[in-house]
Amino acid sequence: MPSPIPIHRLLPKGFSPTLTLRPCSSPNRTPGKGPQFSFTKPHWALLRRSWYTVIWDELKLLDLLGSGGFGWVYRGTYYGQTVAIKKVRKCTKNRLAARQSFWAELNVAHLVHENIVKIVAATTSVPSDPAIEDSVGTIIMEYAGGTSLDHRIYNCAEPLDIRGCLQFSNDIMSGLAFLHSHHIVHLDLKPANVLITEAGRCKIGDFGCSHKLTTGSDLTPNVQWRHLAGTYTHRAPELLRGCNATLKADIYSFAITLWQMMSRDQPYSGDRQCVVYAVVAYNRRPSFSPIFNETPMGRQIRSIINNCWEVEPNDRPSAKELLESINCLAAQLWR
Structure with a gap:
């Protein structure tokens, strides 16, 4: 066919x-x-x-x-x-x-x-x-294993600690930075599309919504069609508005994913259309639970998430910059 x-x-x-x-x-x-x-x-x-x-x-x-x-x-x-x-x-x-x-x-x-x-x-x-x-x-x-990050977050008795969140984030961002270096935007990054191997490492999968951008810039809209696929809870607001996709759309999706790893909660509740409207019109984002304020490390992760789900794509860090930030946090934790 x-x-x-x-x-x-x-x-x-x-x-x-x-x-x-x-x-x-x-x-x-x-x-x-x-x-x-x-x-x-x-x-x-x-x-x-x-x-x-x-x-x-x-x-x-x-x-x-x-x-x-x-x-x-x-x-x-x-x-x-x-x-x-x-x-x-x-x-x-x-x-x-x-x-x-x-x-x-x-x-x-x-x-x-x-x-x-x-x-x-x-x-x-x-x-x-x-x-x-x-x-x-x-x-x-x-075959990368039968366990997804979604299952690890919501179906395991033991919650992910900050060390585990940073390790998984490092894996995800390493894969994402590699994709972005080849000008490929995933456009459906979420815990269900991240697999965990038997060795405990993450692999990004399910590229059915992905797109190969026509230039190397992640700041200039260069997808000539309106991308409507993906998961609305993780979709960047510019995509919800019908704008063209850039690499920064994946950074927004990663912010929601990291928030899920830390909070062990669902990003939103309620009617889909109401959620989409609130995200686009009122810049609604998931609420931060106390875990983000209990330690200096939690507050730094909260700051990273806030930067990643900024309204304007230009204000979000690149995958390479984000990977460096995560590595810096991990170095502090493992000293």
Whole structure:
């Protein structure tokens, strides 16, 4: 199934659109051999980036990990290695949005970073299998574990302490700074889209709302379409107003996420439209609980959050600046 929008806008760097473009991307496979993938070795970035067909006989679905508006995510195996398999739903109310979500996932197909979920392969073709054929496309990804940051915040008896919040924030911002250095804005950063590995490290996933910006500036609006996807509780006010997206939209989303890690509460309650109106018209933000005022460290984190959810994108720090601030706080804590 071809992309409904120009392929050159959606394909990752290294994937060249041609008239003979095959329906599947696998940047980590050599012709005649099984896929040469290793989730911990940097040589991934050096492997040949071409389009090859997924070997469906080697792909096995094991169990459902979760589902959302655009599809399902399964744990499975590919050539014997545990992977996550995302199937983008075909039967949705907005088929164009579903196809855009699939192609947006491939914005990071050529990227390798320890804090980003790695894509192994992706295809728009499907075999005659009822478990797969109801999808727009299938994406095979690194299996980063079955626990999300959302689950860690709200479903674990032991709350995150400040040390844990800073460690997770460091991981998230490291991944985000890397994405922004490649001019990719995530546009749906939230705890549910951050996975925690067995080693306790965070990886950013779910790039179905992501966009590759056309210039390197994170201050100049350069997305030529109105981005309406994402999660309204974490969406920057300029996006809620219908403005163009910049990298600073992710900084706002991170502020809400860090607030959640610290407060262990939901950002807002009440009707969606009322919340959106309050954020846009009255600059409403989540309330700070006493934990932010009990210690000097808590007050510094509160200051960081306030800077990150400023109304004007230009007033928010960059991902690189924010990473440096978090590292400074961590250094103070670990002295």
